[in-house]
Amino acid sequence: MVAPPDNDVLWGRALRHSYQGSPALLGVSIGVRDGEILGIVGPRGAGKTTLLRCLSGQLLPEQGEVWFNSAPVHTLPATTRERLRRDRFGWVGSTPQLVPELTARENAALPLLLSGATYRSARDSAQEWLDRLDVGDCARKRPGELLQAQRQRIAIARSLVTLPEVIFADEPTAPLHRADRAQVLRTLTAAARTHRITVLLATHDPEVAGFADRTVALVDGQRAAALPGGPWPEGVAPCSASA
Numbered sequence: 603m604v605a606p607p608d609n610d611v612l613w614g615r616a617l618r619h620s621y622q623g624s625p626a627l628l629g630v631s632i633g634v635r636d637g638e639i640l641g642i643v644g645p646r647g648a649g650k651t652t653l654l655r656c657l658s659g660q661l662l663p664e665q666g667e668v669w670f671n672s673a674p675v676h677t678l679p680a681t682t683r684e685r686l687r688r689d690r691f692g693w694v695g696s697t698p699q700l701v702p703e704l705t706a707r708e709n710a711a712l713p714l715l716l717s718g719a720t721y722r723s724a725r726d727s728a729q730e731w732l733d734r735l736d737v738g739d740c741a742r743k744r745p746g747e748l749l750q751a752q753r754q755r756i757a758i759a760r761s762l763v764t765l766p767e768v769i770f771a772d773e774p775t776a777p778l779h780r781a782d783r784a785q786v787l788r789t790l791t792a793a794a795r796t797h798r799i800t801v802l803l804a805t806h807d808p809e810v811a812g813f814a815d816r817t818v819a820l821v822d823g824q825r826a827a828a829l830p831g832g833p834w835p836e837g838v839a840p841c842s843a844s845a
C-alpha cells in the first residue's frame with residue numbers, strides 16, 4: 603500500500619466496483635486536495651454516486667484503495683469507518699433523508715448531539731445554519747409539514763453543522779427549483795471556503811459543476827478527459843437543469 607500524496611486529503615486508487623456483476627466503476631483513480639471543491643461530473647449512470655460512496659467509506663470497493671489523509675479507509679473495520687463518517691465527513695444526497703419524528707432544527711442538530719455536544723449549543727448551531735440556508739422559520743416544523751426543497755436545505759444544514767473536513771454532495775440541488783439552486787450552492791461553497799471544508803460535488807448539471815474549482819469527468823465508470831470549468835468532454839451531453 604502506498605500512502606497518498608501530501609497535498610491530497612482524499613485519494614482513491616484503481617477503484618472497481620460492480621453490482622450483481624454489472625460494473626459501475628472500472629478502475630477510477632482520483633486525488634482531492636485539501637479545501638478543494640471538486641466536481642465529479644458525468645451523465646446518469648456514469649458511476650458518480652458509487653465513487654462518492656467508495657470515497658466516503660460507505661461502500662467497500664471490490665478492488666482499489668481509498669485513503670483519507672494517512673488512514674487506509676478500505677482496510678478500516680466497519681465501526682472505525684462509521685466513526686470516520688460521523689466525525690469527519692458530511693453527506694448530502696439527492697433526496698433529503700430526515701428523521702420524521704424530529705423537528706427541522708433537531709434534524710440539523712443531530713450530528714452534533716451524536717458527537718456529544720450539549721443540547722443548547724447543538725440547537726444554536728443548527729439554527730444558525732438553518733438561517734443561512736433560508737429555512738430558519740421552519741425550525742420547529744417536522745419534515746412531513748415541509749416542502750421537499752425545504753427538507754433538502756435542512757439536510758444541507760445538517761451536513762455543515764459539524765464543520766466536517768469533507769462533504770460529499772451527490773446532486774445536492776436536485777430537489778430545488780432552478781432559481782434556488784445557485785443560492786443554495788453559493789451558501790454551501792462559501793461555507794466550505796470559509797471553513798476550509800473539502801467538497802466533492804457530483805452532478806450531471808454543468809451549471810452546478812460551475813461552482814467547483816476543478817472537475818473530473820466520469821463516463822461508463824471510467825475517467826474521461828475534461829477541462830476545469832471548460833467544455834464538457836465528448837460523450838458527456840450536458841443535461842437540462844430540470845432535474
Ligand SMILES: Nc1ncnc2c1ncn2[C@@H]1O[C@H](COP(=O)(O)OP(=O)(O)OP(=O)(O)O)[C@@H](O)[C@H]1O
Binds near residue numbers: 648
Ligand atoms: N444499488 C445498485 N444496484 C444495482 N445497480 C446499481 C446500484 N447502484 C447503482 N447501480 C448501477 O451502477 C451504475 C452506476 O450508478 P451510479 O448511481 O453510481 O451512477 P451516477 O453517475 O451516480 O448516476 P445517477 O446520476 O443516475 O445517480 C449504473 O448503471 C447503475 O444503474
